[in-house]
Amino acid sequence: MRVVIQRVKHALVSVEPDYRRAIGMGLMVLVGVEKGDTADDAEYVARKTAALRIFNDDAGVMNRSVIDIDGELLAISQFTLLASTRKGNRPSYIRSAGGDEARALYDTYCDRLAELAGREVKRGIFGADMAVELLNDGPVTIIIDSRLCE
Secondary structure: OEEEEEEEEEEEEEEOOOEEEEEOOEEEEEEEOEOOOOHHHHHHHHHHHHHOOOEEOOOOOEEEOOOOOOOEEEEEEOHHHHOEOOOOOOOEOOOEOOHHHHHHHHHHHHHHHHHHHOOOEEEOOOOOOOEEEEEEEEEEEEEEEHHHOO
């Protein structure tokens, strides 16, 4: 499982005609599920997301987590995170998990992150054509891949 975590001042996901989910300061997370990922991958990435210390403390050092700052969370499924561009110029998505498998692990990640953070994780609509707006703070962008964990 691969996630791209962005520290944001605010973020919004919308799906026409009238689905909108917005957050203020916190984390906007793009979530990609790879074939073969398991609930253990979702657990690992959710724990890292919740505990990631990328918000400034009083001394201006990135030493606080989204939990510490009482920040908000937005998670959006994005199969393109697993794109392979090794051959040619057209990305291959063969490594991305299929719809049912990916949806289940995306939901597992979001549910577990909500439990760990003690707050709602707002979500996009799985598989929908979504518009995402955000104001990246810093900018701070972190990639976590459960298959590359130490």
